[in-house]
Amino acid sequence: MAEELQPKTTLGKSFPVKPKLKPKARTLSQTPESKYWSSFKTQQIPNLISSINSISFSQIPPHLFAAAHSASLTLFSSQTLSQHSVISSFKDVVSCSSFRSDGALLAASDLSGLIQVFDVKTRTPLRRLRSHSRPVHFVQYPLLDKLHVVSGGDDGIVKYWDVSSENVVLDLFGHKDYVRCGDCSPVNAEMFVTGSYDHTVKLWDVRVENSKSVMEVNHGKPIEDVMFLPSGGLAATAGGNSVKIWDLIGGGKLLYSMESHNKTVTSVCLGRFGNESGEEAMQYRILSVALDGYMKVFDYVNMKVTHSMRFPAPLMSVAFSPDGMTRVIGTSNGSIFAGRKKRENVESGLVNFWSLGRVEEPQKRLLRPTYFRYFQRGQSEKPSESDFLVVRPKKLKLGEHDKLLKKFRHKEALVCVLSGKNPENVVAVMEELVARRKLLKCVSNLDNEELGLLLSFLQKHSTIPRYSGLLMGLMKKVLEMRAEDIKASDILKSHIRNLKRSVEEEIRIQQSLQEIQGIISPLLRIAGRK
Structure with missing residues (x-):
C-alpha cells in the first residue's frame, strides 16, 4: 500500500504531528492607494425608484451632482450628500445630463428624443431641443464652450446644437447603430468623440466641412461609455467586460486593454489619487463600474488595477467630483452609493502657534540609581534594525x-x-505511521472494537477528496487483512455495508457531474467562439 512511500518522519523527535494545511484565501497587502480609495466613507442614498442611468457633476463649487432616474432629475449636494432639488419636467425616462462649465445651466435628455436646458437655481426649462426621431442617450456641454451642446441617440445621428436658437448646426452621420455615449475634448471645444453599439468610436471635428468623422477605432464590443483623458490625446472606451486605452494622436493605436471585470462595463470616469496639494494631486485614475457589482481603479500610466471594491447590486454609472472629494456610484436598483473623503485637519489637536508662541517640550525626568524605574529601564524598548534579537524557543504542547x-x-x-x-x-x-512503516502492523493488532472505530472513520471520510488518496488504499488493505474478523462480527459487517453505500453514492455523484460536464462543455465552446 502506501508504505512504499517515504515521506519525512519525526521518528524519535518531540515534534507534534501536524495536519496538512488547508488552502487559505489570498489577502492583498494594503497599499497607500488602496487606503486612499478606502478612505471614502460610503453612504447609501436609497429609494430613487429606478436605475440610475447617469451621474454628472457641476464644475463650480459647491459641485452639485445630478442623478438621472425614471422621469426625474435629482440634484444633490456633494458636501452633505443631501437632496438639493428635483426637476420633474420630463414625459419619459431621463437618460443623461450635463452641467455647463459655469454651473448655471443643465442640459438633460430623455427617451422621448427631447433635450431640455434648465436654469439650475430656478429649475425652469429655458430651451427645448427637438430633432432626434428616436430616444436620446447622450447629451453634453463642451468644457470650453457655453453656447453649444452635442447629442446622440438611437437614430444613429450625432447632432451639434446652437442652444440659444434651438437649432441644429450640424448633423453628423457615420454610425450604423445606436449612439449611446460621448465626450467632449478637454483641450479643444470643436472636437468630441461618440460611441455606438456598432462597436466603433468616432472622433468628430465640427470644423470639417464634409461632416465626416476624422478618426474611427473599433472596440470589438458594443460601446457603453467613452471619455477623453486629461491630455486630450488619449481616450478610454468601455464595452463588453473590457476598458481600452487608445492613442488618438498616434492614429487610433490601441495602447492597453483592461479586462478585470466579469460582466459588461457600464460606465467610466476620471478620478484623482493623492492629497489636496502637491504632486500626488495630479495623478489621475480611471474608475470603471460594471454589472458584476465591482468598481475598479485603473492606473493607466503603469497599466495596472490598483484597487477594487464590491457593491451589493449591478452598477450603472459612476462620477467623481472635480475637487476630488466625492465619489458617486449609481446602481440598477435605484440606490446611490456616495463616498465623501474627509479633509485632513492639520490644525486639529495642535496648539495655536501664533497665539501662544513657541511651545517647549517638557523635560524628561532623569533616572538615577536610587529610583526603582532605573532598574526597569529598557525592558519595553523595541529592537532597532542593527540589534540582534534572541528569541526564546516556545515550549511545544504535545497532544x-x-x-x-x-x-x-x-x-x-x-x-x-x-x-x-x-x-x-x-x-x-x-x-506518520506510514513513514515509520507501522500502519499495517497497527491495523493487524486492532481488536474488534478498535477495528470498528477504524471502519467507522473510513466510512465517513474516505470519499473526501483531500483524504481519499490515503484512505482508499488503507480501506483496501483492511478488507484484505481482516476479512475473517469482519465475517465473524455482525457489527463489523454493518460498518462494511455503510462503507459500501458511501462509495456507491460517491460514484453516482461523480457520474452525474460527468453528465453535466458533457452538457455544458459544448455550450461553453460555442459561447467562446462568439
Missing part, C-alpha cells in the same frame, strides 16, 4: 497521540486519535 508516538506506542496512538473528533489529526497520525 496525547503525540506523546504516545514519542514513546513508540503506535497502536495506542492510532486508537487514541480515532476516538477523537478531528479527522485531520487522524490522517496526520496515519501518515
